[in-house]
Amino acid sequence: MSGVVEKVTLTAPDISCSHCVATINKVLGSLDGVQHVETSEATKKIEVSYDPGKITLLSIKEVLDEEGYPAHQ
Numbered sequence: 351m352s353g354v355v356e357k358v359t360l361t362a363p364d365i366s367c368s369h370c371v372a373t374i375n376k377v378l379g380s381l382d383g384v385q386h387v388e389t390s391e392a393t394k395k396i397e398v399s400y401d402p403g404k405i406t407l408l409s410i411k412e413v414l415d416e417e418g419y420p421a422h423q
Contacts (some may be wrong), residue, residue: 355385358407360396360421362414367391370419377417381405396421 365371371389374396378387383404388397398410414421 354402355399356402356407357397357399358410358423360398360411360414360423361394362396362419362421363394364419365389365391365394365396373417374414374419377413378410381410381413384410 362374365374368391371391374389375387378384378396378398381400383401384398385401386397386399389395396414400407400410411421
């Protein structure tokens with residue numbers, strides 16, 4: 351682990367229910383390098399803390415796209 355932690359807030363307009371929140375938290379939380387995920391149905395925001403030495407922001411966005419939750423900063 352590089353010890354560096356990046357934090358990013360993404361907006362995903364397709365978050366519409368608690369199932370969406372649970373899916374996003376589970377999928378992103380299982381990725382190597384992702385340290386913390388907090389998703390809000392109310393604001394449609396996803397806050398992610400990750401180790402850029404293990405995973406890239408692009409990879410995180412690609413996983414969200416694959417799950418049906420395209421996100422942007």
